[in-house]
Amino acid sequence: MASVRLKGITHRYQRTEVLRDITLDIEDGELMVIVGPSGCGKSTLLRIIAGLERPSGGDVEIDGVRVNDVEPAQRGVAMVFQNFALYPHMTAAENMGFALRNLGTSARETDARVRETARLLQLEPLLDRLPGQMSGGQRQRVAIGRALVRNPRIFLFDEPLSSLDAQLRIEMRAEIARLHQRFGSTMVYVTHDQVEAMTLADRIAILNAGKLEQVGAPLDLYRSPRNLFVARFLGAPRMNLLEGELASASAAGAEVRVRGGPVLRVAAIADRLAANARVTLGIRPEHLRPGPSAGDLEGQVSVVERLGDRTLVHLDLDIGAEVLCEDRGESPIRVGERVHVHAPAGAFHLFDESGIALPRIVAA
Amino acid sequence: MPVRIRRSFRAPGSLAAFLFLAPFLAFYGAFLVVPLLLGAWMSLHRWELLGDLRAYCGSGNYLRMLRDPLFRSSLVHSAQFTLMAVPTITAVALFLALVMNRPHRLYAALRSIFFASGALSVTAVTLIWLMVLNPSRGLFARFMAALGFAPVDLLADPRLAMPALVVTTLWWGIGFPMVLFLAGLQQIPRELYEAAKLDHASPWTTFRRITLPSLRRTILLVLVVEVILQFQVFGQVLLMTRGGPANRTRVLVQYIYETSFRDWQVGYAASMSMLLLLVMSVASFVQLRLSRPGD
C-alpha cells in the first residue's frame, strides 16, 4: 500500500514537450484513472511513475519519499503493459514467478504463490501454456497475475483492456474492480476510454496535450466539468454545444440568447462576464427532451438511433446547429419529422469565451 | 461462371509469369545447372584439363578419395577451420550486435564500420593482415614487443597459423552475421526488457531468459550460413599460408583447386567438389528443417 505524489512533473522528448507541470496526489488505496485522448502523454506519465522514464523536471514521491533516482525494481510497482509484454518463451507459471525467482524466493514458495494467484484469477488450466498458446483475454489475465503475485505497493495499468473485444472488456473491467476492492491496493489506471474511466475510478484525472485539465470523482467531473474539454470528453454521447451571447446575469441565474434563436434560462452565475459576452451553452443529450410542441428549440429529425432502452435523435435545428437528444425506448419519432426540444434551466452548462465553465447554481 | 473467368485469365497469366522468370531461369540454367551436371559427369571420368584423356572410370575417383591421405588431411583441415571459425564468428557477431544495438549516432557509425570490412576483396583483406602479422614490422609484433614478448611469426607456426586465419576471416566476415543479429534484436519488443527491469531481472538473466530465446532462429541461421561459408574457405589460405606450414592449413577447396589446375586431374577434382556439395546440401537441409515456420 502506498501513496504517490507527482510534483510539477515536466517531460520532454528531444524538443517536444509531452508533459507540462503535472501535480497530482494519488492516495493510499485509491484507484486513480488517467484518461485523455491518444498521444496526450498518459503512458509517459505512467512510465515516469514506474521509473522507466526519467522526468525532465519535477519530483515523484512514493509514500512521501522522493524516488526520482530509485531504480524501477526498487519502487515496489508492478505494471501491466498495453500489449501485456509477457515473456514469450516462458509458460504462464514462469512468467508469473519470474520476479519472485529473481528476488531469490525458493522454487517451492514461488510455486505456491503462483498457484494461489492463479486460483484467484482462474488461471490454473493455463499455467503450463506459453503466451502464444493463449487467447487475448487469457494473456491479459496472466499479465495481471504476474503483477499480482509480487504483491506490489502500487499497480500501474496501461490500457490493459484495449486489445480485447467488447464483451471481454466488460468482464475484465469488473474483474479489476473486484481485485481493487479485495486488495485495496493503490492503482493507477490509464485508458482513453471514458466509460472505463467512469466505471472504475475513485477519481479521474483528465489529461489533454500534456496538461491536467481536471481531477475529481467521476460524477463530480460529469456534473461540473471545469471547461469545455472535460465537458466534451466525459459522457457518451457527447454534450451538445450551442453558441450564444449573454442576455442578462444575476445571482438567480442567467439568460442566454442562442445565436439566431430564442433566449434560454440557465442556472449559472455569470455576473463576472460583461453584458452580451460570447458564451457557449452545453447540454447533455439525456437532458434535452423532445416533444411535439412548445419547446425552446425546433428542428428536423435527421437520424434516429434506436438502442432499445432509449432512442437517440439527431436534430438539425432551425438556427443552424445540430444537436443530439434522447427519448425513451419506444419513441414514436421518425426521420424527417419536426420536433421541439426543451431542457430545464438547471441542466445547462455555461462556458465563457475561453471555454472555462461558469459556476452552476445547484438546486436546493 | 467464376471458374471460367478464372481459367481464361490463367493462360496469359502463366505466360507472363514465365516471361518474368525466363531471364533468371536462363541464368540459373547456364551457370548453375549445366556446370553441376557437367561436374557430376566429369567426376565419373579420368579427365585431363588440357590433354585429351577422357576415360570413364565409374566410381574410381570416389574410391580414390578414400585412399588419398592428402584429401583426407585437407578435409580434416577444412573441418577444423569451420569448427574454430563458426562458433567464434557467431559469438563475436552476437556480442557486437548486443553492444551496438543502441540508438546513438556513434553506434550507427560503428555498425557501418564493422559491416564495411565485408565489402573488401579477399586480396585486400589478406594484404592488410599480412602486414598486421608481419613478424618484423607488423602491428601484432610491435604489440607483443611492447608487452615484452619475442615476436612470433604466427603464419609460420604450425599450431598458430590456423587460428591466425580464423582471426583474419572473423575480421573480414563479421559484418553480415552482426547485421543479422541486429535485425533479430530489433524484433524483440522493448516492453519485454522494461517488464524484466520491473521484475528484478539481472542483465545476465535478461540475456539468458529473454534475448537468447528470442534469437534462437537467428542463431541457427547464422550457424548454418557460416558453416556453408567457412567450409569453402580458400582465398585467405591460398594468399596467406599457401596451405603451410607443413601442409597444416591445406584445406579442401585448395586441394581441389590444386588437383584441377596444377595437376590437371579435373575428373578427380570434380568428384571432390561433389562431396563438398553434399556437405553443404546437408547443412542447408538441416537449416530448412529446423527453421520451418510455426515453431
Ligand SMILES: Nc1ncnc2c1ncn2[C@@H]1O[C@H](COP(=O)(O)OP(=O)(O)OP(=O)(O)O)[C@@H](O)[C@H]1O
Ligand atoms: N520515445 C519517444 N520519443 C519521442 N516522442 C515520444 C516518445 N514516446 C512518446 N512520444 C510522444 O509523446 C507523446 C505522448 O506519448 P504517450 O505514449 O505518453 O501518449 P499516450 O497518451 O499514452 O497515447 P496513447 O493513448 O496513444 O497510448 C506523443 O505525442 C508521442 O508521440
Ligand SMILES: [Mg+2]
Ligand atoms: Mg499509451
